[in-house]
Amino acid sequence: MLRWLRQTTWDPLDIRVYGAARSTDPPPAGINPPSLSEFTKSAGTDTGSRVLVDARDKLGIPWQYSENEKHGMFLMAFENKAGLPVDPATFQLYVPALSALWGDSGIREAFSRRSEFQLGESVKYFLDNLDRIGQLNYFPSKQDILLARKATKGIVEHDFVIKKIPFKMVDVGGQRSQRQKWFQCFDGITSILFMVSSSEYDQVLMEDRHTNRLVESMNIFETIVNNKLFFNVSIILFLNKMDLLVEKVKTVSIKKHFPDFKGDPHRLEDVQRFLVQCFDRKRRNRSKPLFHHFTTAIDTENIRFVFHAVKDTILQENLKDIMLQ
Template identity: 70%
Template sequence: MAFDTRSAMVAHGMVETHVFLMHIASIKALWADSGIQNAYDRRREFQLGESVKYFLDNLDKLGELDYLPSQQDILLARRPTKGIHEYDFEIKNVPFKMVDVGGQRSERKRWFECFDSVTSILFLVSSSEYDQVLMEDRQTNRLTESLNIFETIVNNRVFSNVSIILFLNKTDLLEEKVRIVSIKDYFPEFEGDPHCLSDVQKFLVDCFRNKRRDQQQKPLYHHFTTAINTENIRLVFRDVKDTILHDNLKQLMLQ
């Protein structure tokens, strides 16, 4: 496996190739153990990365001496956003500047540094975390926390003329989860079939939409996304581009 073997990197948690290869068989045996699988099935009770299964299921590939990460491997090697990151890009000759901010509580105090002169806010939330708690607060449901943050933003007068686009991400994980975990156990107000994906998705959209105090204001745009599906994101961003340009043009005409 193509790990960096420089001592400085090893000191920061990287694993040397020969050490990793030496333990692959043991890791595979451990992952196949029924007790470990039972623990994995209860992963919502503790903080476990969502990509763990993917990488443990692909140990043989990762252990190849000439291994190079695929696009999928890179997308699944997620790290939380820390700090503020700006990205300039174009979609069909239309320039965009995207400012990415971390969602952890410790990062939120810096958000308002980025909100001056924004034309749109893309609010990204995991649609599959209705049964999980925060890493920094094991008493608070993750979806509830996202709803509370969204309520603060969507009702802020500063953003009265800003397009707010809701990205309900991780649709692939939501589809898996609704089969086995009832959302009604965590949100008793849910009505419908808790194991029906479309019913759960409708409920999620309604939860966010109902956080707006002024229901007469501009529409709330939403998209269900799977960030590791590049084709899905390409189509979504095409729609987002049209939404942003349309809303900005309308604002200019009203001025």
């Protein structure tokens, strides 16, 4: 069995990545019935709308419609300290308020300024699908599950098979508080999949609200890739969320956050090349290549292709090591 250590920063494992990875094998849908049922009551409850209401207020953005002040207060009064799923009947009570708020230009403006605060990246999708999610008989689609964020707490292991070859993926939380737990996972790993959110070049960490997320990822990558424990370990860089990167480069200049960027900040290929170079420059050991892939985890075909490519890379690299021993 081949062991992979997978690490991400801030939102290390959301279900969309795991769901997409699992869908590389039967059943074709990629999500089994128990996984679906887990999300039946919860996929529509964490829409991030409370964050938007709070951000609108703190940013001093006026309401388009004054009656939405009451809708905002109604939503902010909701309490679920235990983080438990909300039953469909209860969630239905909030759908009119959520719909009205999402239709207000004040909330839309707050959403357009989301790089100034912490907001989940699937918020728009769930708010756009409120009518469907708010139905009493709502059952989450595969896309709902792929887009439902689920952060890794501690260490989680996933076993799956790609073309009859068993793999064990050891997923470690990327939050600063989780990093001291990594070292217990290092024994016997054959590869490290380092996953980065490629679109987060204009965002900061949740932990300190100052450190650029991409800079944090680069610093962690530098620490890991230059550790003597991993001299013979394949390092594979996943630059994820390319779908978001494609849209972001059109309007947000990476040069504002990385002054050393050379090229057209609104040209995707230039930005991609710069991102790969930033990580590649962190490596001191040049005897092994840096394998990298730009991925869109909610695109199961893309993930299927990438995971098969990664499988071949891992097998080839491990075969080379065996031959050299």
